[in-house]
Amino acid sequence: MKGKFTTALAALALSTGMATAEEVTVGMITTLSGGGAGLGVDVRDGFQLALDMAGEHNIRLVVEDDAQRPELAVQIAERMIQSERADILTGIIWSNLAMAVVPSTVAQDILYISPNAGPSALAGANCHENYFNAAWQNDMLHEGAGAYANELGYENTFIMAPNYPAGTDALAGFKRYYEGELAGELFTQVGQTDYAAEIAQIRASGADSIFIFLPGGMGISFMRQYEQSGLDLPIVSAAFTFSQDILPAVGSAALGVFNASQWSPDLDNEANVEFVAAFREAYGRIPSLYASQGFDTANLILSAAAKADVSDRDAFREALREADFTSVRGDFAWAPNQHPIQRVYIREVVEVDGEITNRIVGVAFEEHQDVHGENCAM
Amino acid sequence: MAEMRREYILNAVIVAALFAVPLWALMAGEPFIITLATRVALLALAAVGLNIALGLGGMVSFGHALYFGIGGYAAGILAHHAFSGTPVAFGIPGTNQMLVIWAVAMGLSGLVALAVGALSLRTSGIFFIMITLAFAQMGFFFTLSWPAYGGEDGLPIFVRNQFPGVNTMLPWELFLLSFAVLLAALGLFAVLRAARFGAALMAIRQNPDRAAAVGISPFGVKLTAFVISGMLTGLAGAMMADLTRFTSPAMMAWTMSGELIVIILLGGVGRLCGPVVGAAILVGFETLFGGWTEHWQLWLGLVLLGAVLFARGGVIGLLAGREGHG
Amino acid sequence: MSLALMLEQLLNGVQFGLMLFLMSAGLTLVFGVMGLINLAHGSLYMIGAFLCAAVAGATGNFWLGLMAGIAAAAAAGALIEVTILRRLYARDHLDQVLATFALILILSEGVRIIFGPFPLYLNVPDMLRGSVDLGITQYSRYRLALIGFGIAVAVGLWLLISRTRLGIQIRAGESDREMIAALGVNIRWLYTVVFALGAALAGMAGALVGAIQSVQVGMGEPVLILAFVVIVIGGIGSIKGAMVGALLVGVIDTMGRFLLPRAFATFMEPSQAMGVGAALASMLIYVLMALVLILRPKGLFPAHG
Known part of the structure; x- marks a missing residue:
């Protein structure tokens, strides 16, 4: 242990x-x-x-x-x-x-x-x-995803994240820039491995797209079950759910997903x-x-x-x-609160020489800074 | 009688060792050892509580983590409101005074133990094990998904609570406080065991029908023991939350209930200082073997299995022979 | 709230319940026949899942993996029965709880040493990929297959117990342990077979569920606790009770998590309703278990007496 x-x-x-x-x-x-x-x-x-x-x-x-x-x-x-x-x-x-x-x-x-x-x-x-x-700062990359969802023309997005501080920050960050309607909003458990109930609710919501923040094993489990569900809505996300640590396990189901990141290989x-x-x-x-x-x-x-x-x-x-x-x-x-000011890129999951990875397709923000610094007395 | 005297000497050695090791660490400037000794004292305190129900009364509660967690949350929630200056509910303020927190922790755990005990003691055997587990799981899932006090993330205590005349931020002083409370609890255990109450409890464990025939109400005696047991474990939880400066649903997890039983068994079921030895073994394994091998739980499992199969009296049973009474 | 959504959630609940049944059936048999509380039953679930993932990964064939998972769990079950658990039948419940708690630690670390600390991921077989159109909604083909599988195993188990010689011995063992020894049944052999059978069912559940979730150390313990809830509700020792209990727990847990927040949202502020609803939903089955124990202390279908 x-x-x-x-x-x-x-x-x-x-x-x-x-x-x-x-x-x-x-x-x-x-x-x-x-x-x-x-x-x-x-x-x-x-x-x-x-x-x-x-x-x-x-x-x-x-x-x-x-x-x-x-x-x-x-x-x-x-x-x-x-x-x-x-x-x-x-x-x-x-x-x-x-x-x-x-x-x-x-x-x-x-x-x-x-x-x-x-x-x-x-x-x-x-x-x-x-x-x-x-x-x-947690919100940053999700803000990038929210801004890019507008560019992709999504109007009715279902948003979902685990119920812990980074999950609430993720949804708050996404909503700060996203201009469309929300088809639904769900908090899941940290470390959850079965997403059948959530998939059913997404299906019933009439959403035109999904925003998820499910890092690590949670993302792998969700994507594998999503692939089997018969649902085929486009997904927009931040880098965490489509990062190199989980892409090999998710496989082709991740191809074509846009995700926001401050870095890319x-x-x-x-x-x-x-x-x-x-x-x-x-x-x-x-x-x-x-x-x-x-x-x-x-x-x-x-x-x-x-x-x-x-x-x-x-x-x-x-x-x-x-x-x-x-x-x-x-x-x-x-930034004054000792968090980075940085560019946020948009990446797409692609297959290169038989390996599934990300490549940069655009920029969401130049010199992006988090909004919470104004509450910092430093 | 020789065996009883041997147990007295052994108990004195155990208690002295628990005091001497952190004292040495204080001289040597190793604050972490003092923290570990405090951890041993508080886990032992929780297990002394369980030992009253399990060791004396034969009630195999697989849900004592519930009281441990209630104590922990009592400390966490009161400190949280004291820190933020907001009332807990109905205008009642929070507090950072350990004495008040301990009273609340023991009061709440006692009340919950009263309710759980009154319902659970109608069953016996595996059903008693399972229903106590069920109540603890309710508490676990409630704290896990109730958002007001951190839910799954737990509740940090930013500044350790205070006790008159003690600087609780100093590891040595916090240890002394914990050690003193543990001694008091051990005293209570010894007094209860020697008193008519203890005799009645053990008589019921061995033969409930005969005990009822001589006019002892099995239900009342067992329920009283169960409540006292829950209160002590709750107190330990409140103090543990202050030691780690953190309260979380993990305090109510079923594995915590399991660990408390393990502590009692390793030391010796029903033995006065069994919980102290058991807690020292558990923390020792975690620390020593955790440093040498990441697979220390394998060795703990093997030792535990060996103890169940071949050394049912625990360490004290091995060293002091069979119990003189009971 | 649409009919399609209700149907899909109900299917989710039934699928969950049937997988719980596979776990509970073994647990309840072992307690019914041998009087043993086996906390290590969840470890057998984990062993089944890991072996399935390893063999399916190496051969590329899920079905081979499933067989390997079942066989490994049965073998592991028989081994620990013969070497360790056999000594505990005559002991009190405290010793059984502790010894099998120790086995959890040993088996979990053992699996971690062999397979490493990372989760493994299993692919569902090609023929069960994708979804099925049920008219009003789509549903995962694999989850639907799990429901079919669970029902088939339940029928098989019922036939085994009601129609075969082994089944007669098991039933005799549940009602009177001395009698079957007097009837000349090799009781040691019977105990090992019953334990291996229960272990095989747990391993099967682990392997089947592992393919949609993830295979990791510690995956067995949450399911173990739920299986205990199931057998206590259903009545210890009763296969029928395990089936009813498992479906109750599966459906109530799934529907509770889905409906309670909505119910609270009708008279509360939405974000608060989510929190309160989720908190109460997660406690629901334990409340059910406590109620059953208080009202019917031997469960809904007591196996004997």
Whole structure:
């Protein structure tokens, strides 16, 4: 249950030749078992790849599996802080786990750098100087999906997401830009594996299209059952439900779906081309957006660790704010609430050389920023 | 009698060890060990509660997680309203005072245990196991899907609740508090067992008909034991929520009920310090083996299976021999 | 709310109920004949699903996978009966609960060691892909096949118990354990066969459901708890009770989750009605179980006495 392994890397950080020799302990709490494991494994592998590619560094990475259970994540965070003496925590995939762990972590003057979850509460009223989000605020990509649904001419969309903070953020984000009618709105259970009842309600709703947010195993189960249901409505979504971690299991049912993302494997910049090639070389698969976020998170931490001692929190925070690293998504800038300002692309699921993957077909927003920052007092 | 004396000595050693290990950790600057010891004390407290129903009364409740969770939510909800400054309901304010929270937790768990016990004690055997499970599952699914207090996401306690004269944010002081409550509960268990009430309870377990013939009301005695049992487990839940600063439906999951039974069995069913030993074994497995192998539950399963098949008295039974009474 | 929607949800409920029946039938037989509470029944469901996914994945043939899943679950069941559970028949319920709880831990970790922490996905066989037109609505061909399958197994089981020698022995075992030993029945053999039969049914359910959902460690436990609800409602030891209980639980759970939020929405604000309705719907079958136990403590169809 508690898959745990410790990787002590580059303990041989030679004091010569490095700006700082002080070791930075990074505690990674992520999901490595169960239906959500694909996301956590990709974040971990992307993060590890960045460390490996950096060569000499002063990061000590400790990884532990949260099994997607909030109460377990809370216990692991306590152990990481008290026993491993972690300076930085990262890795959490699920917004409900982030809401359980992040507020008490940052209050203890431990830094938290999110490689995935971006619940609206942490971007707004509960923002904190020790909390950085290197991925996105939850609403962002769904806002892109909402805007693109208008362009596709959808007028009566059925929307559905799991009942947890990221699910409510997803539907709120979609509705913020979508201009058509809603044929229906459903919250499902987190980790649900049978969607027969939901499919029946979609069928009866008279919708002309569907918007779903079902990351990991939930998306796989839904898409496989949807394919068997005889329903054939177009689907618009954010990258999570049509990401590389689940496309092989969903198969051809996903082809042609449009989804919004800040990153794509075919994104044409030097850092990304190098990243995608190195990831394929190291792990034998196409990276997902989670892998790209883990990779960026590690590079962000490496860039700060090269400039400042982590024990000097003020200096280290300042170094993080400079974001002096090359993001694989292209330009990277912080909004005042320490969440990214970034371009949101529209991708389409396609088959290339026998592999199902995504390619960029358009741009939903340039320099997009989340709306919750205005509630942040920072 | 030699065996009884051996158990007294063993109990003293167990309690002393639970105090000495975190004390050493305090000197050595290992706060996490203190947190683990606190966890052992609180799981033991929950199991002492169950031990009254199961060990003394022979009532195999497969739903004690319900009271553990009620205690947890009492702490979580009251702290939540104290933090936000909003009333709980009907103008009643929240609170961050542990004493008040504990009273509410015990009161609520006691009331629910009274209702569940009154309905469940009409059945016996597998039906009793299943109906207690059913009530706990109701609580589990209710907290899981009731949106007001976090539902599936759980309810964080941002600032640990307070106890007069104790700085609850310091691991050592929180441990002392938990340890003191555990000692009080162990005292209560010993007193109950030695009192006429305990004798009646054990008489009913062994032969309900004969007990009824000598004028003991099996229903009343068992129900009283069940309520006291639920209240102690509820108290443990409230304190555990404060230790982890988090309450979630997982506290009411059926596996939690299972774990409480496992703790009792590993230590020794009906034995005074059985729950302490059992909780220490469980937490030890989680921590030590969790560090060496991700498959620690396999080893826990094997040890448990071995204990059921070959060592029914648990660790205390192995070390102190068969029980002197009961 | 249209008739088509009601029909589709009803079919969903029946399909769910029939899969629960496959799980419950074994559980109720094992308790009825041997007096054993077997918490590890869900692990046999999981083993059936994993073996089916592995073999179907390797051979590309779902039916081979299904056979392998059933056979593996039966073999695993027989093995744990002979080595471990046999020692527990004479023990009290507490020991049975604990030993089979330990088996859950062992089997779950064992499967995780062999198959890894990721879910596996099984493809439904080609002939059962897609949907069927039922006139007023479309319905998944595979789910419809599951309903047919469940009914066929139920009929087969009924024939087995009412018409065969083994069935007579099982029924005799349920009503009087000493008597069948006196009749010269090899009781150890009978117990192993009954346990393997129950395990095979659980493995079959796991494999069949695995093909539409996902195959992962821990998939058996939620179904196990529901199967206990079913057999307690139906009456422990009774196959007929398991069938009625399973359909009741399947249909009430499905329809409750679908209708209760709508019912509350008639007099409450919609978003609030969703929350309250969902909360009550998820508790519904446990309320039903508690009611049955309070009103008819031995269930709807007590097997004996």
